[in-house]
Amino acid sequence: MSGDPQRVLFDINHPAQVHLFRPVIGDLESRGHETLVTSRDKEITTALLDAYEVPHECLSTEGGGLLATAAEMGVKGARLFRLARSFDPDVVVARPNPPAIYVANLLGARTVMLRDTVIPSRVLRACYRGLMLPFVDDLCAPAGFETSLTGGRNHTLGFQELAYLHPDRFEPDRDRLATRGVATDEPYFVLRFAAWEAYHDVGGAGWSTEGKRALIEELDQHGTVYVSSEGDLPEEFSEYELTVPPHLIHDLLYFADLYAGDSQTMATEAALLGTPVIRVNSKVGAHEMRNFEELAERGLLFSFRDEERALQQARDLVAGPAATDWQRRRRELIADKPDVAAYLRDLILDPDGVERRRGEAPITVASS
Known part of the structure; x- marks a missing residue:
């Protein structure tokens, strides 16, 4: 794994992503890497980040309807570009969304995207495959997902919720x-x-x-x-x-x-x-x-x-x-499951050596 400090930008758009990325953010920071968190005001996303005392920059507020969402994405993309250009990330981590993917590509940052949602609409799936996936470097998804990239790597990663609910990280009180x-x-x-x-x-x-x-x-x-x-x-x-x-x-x-x-x-x-x-x-x-x-x-x-x-x-x-x-x-x-948070950390820092993590069962990684 590379020993050079890296700058990692996490783009968080949903409450579930706060839980998913928080242990990885803490792990990276404890190892001397620099992180920046951007957020979207959707449901309780920003409230959760505040409750967990995770510093973040809120870039947009959830819109209602297709046109409002499209306008929001435009505003968010412009704000994200300005902020990311100043931060100069090595890696951008997020759920697949156009602003995060396109800004990362414009700035020459590697993209690590995590997907776990089935898209039933054929039209939306076609847009997803055509407008976003060609620009993703590493895509993680549960088994059985249609995740083939045109130029990146597919990573089969099971229960992403175990990143924060594994007994090693969560103790009920x-x-x-x-x-x-x-x-x-x-x-x-x-x-x-x-x-x-x-x-x-x-x-x-x-x-x-x-x-x-x-x-x-x-x-x-x-x-x-x-x-x-x-x-x-x-x-x-x-x-x-x-x-x-x-x-x-x-x-x-x-x-x-x-x-x-x-x-x-x-x-x-x-x-x-x-x-x-x-x-x-x-x-x-x-x-x-x-x-x-x-x-x-x-x-x-x-x-x-x-x-x-x-x-x-x-x-x-x-x-x-x-x-x-x-x-x-x-x-x-x-x-029967691997340590999801550790896998994500290694994927962010050293994608070529991610399969060589010591003491872990191998995870299926298929290059497209």
């Missing part, structure tokens, strides 16, 4: 939740409902309003219900709205008796923490990700297109005997 009024020794359930407004959600759907109502009414009979919503929460559910700060969400998920929702990321996080997961999502089946299939095969997650079947599964889980060793299943899965 009951006391942090107790100060927020959460009794971890009593049954409680966490629900997460997506807004379905992102470009990759086009044509997709999750729990209906009627389904949400039935789910909450059922779970409310067995314990406390906490609801987290990406969009505005209907007034009828306001009494269940989650008040725990976002940076404690993984503590909340770990001690929960059940997670249910239609969010992709939080469903994965809950399963990797050993919490039973019920996921309702129209992408189940035709556009399913391999990660969710593996979690289902290991008995950590139940996915449904039909919310009536999902509701029955919820009833069975909360009313039945709690004999299943969910934590054992979690440990068995993690034991």
Whole structure:
């Protein structure tokens, strides 16, 4: 691995990316490398960065609709170019997005992009492949993704959430939740409902309003219900709205008796923490990700297109005997997986030697 200090720019556009990149940022800085974090004001992204005391430069605010998003990308690209030109990065790390990719190429920086979202629209997939992938040097994605680059390298990287949820990096704390009024020794359930407004959600759907109502009414009979919503929460559910700060969400998920929702990321996080997961999502089946299939095969997650079947599964889980060793299943899965954060660190610093990391099982890396 190169011993020369490097300048690495992380472009963060979504709350999940805060969690994903934070341990890598800390690792790089502890080794004497310089980092710069740029952010987008989307949902709780900037609030999370502030809570974790990660210095960042906010470049834009999420727009509503295609035209507003296009205008935002233009503004963000101009601001990112000015900031990055001053910082002079060796590497730009992000989820694939035009401003980060194009600015990196203009400045001669290497690009490390991480993808984990299925794009169902053929038109959007064509734009993605034609307008962004040709300019990416290293692209990481879970197994089964269509990630062929025209001039770079493809890296198969499984559960990216293990970068921050691996037991070596995350230790749940009951006391942090107790100060927020959460009794971890009593049954409680966490629900997460997506807004379905992102470009990759086009044509997709999750729990209906009627389904949400039935789910909450059922779970409310067995314990406390906490609801987290990406969009505005209907007034009828306001009494269940989650008040725990976002940076404690993984503590909340770990001690929960059940997670249910239609969010992709939080469903994965809950399963990797050993919490039973019920996921309702129209992408189940035709556009399913391999990660969710593996979690289902290991008995950590139940996915449904039909919310009536999902509701029955919820009833069975909360009313039945709690004999299943969910934590054992979690440990068995993690034991089979590599250290994602260490892999990303090595890929950023030394892409040619990334397969030679000592003490790690090899990760499939295929050059296009």
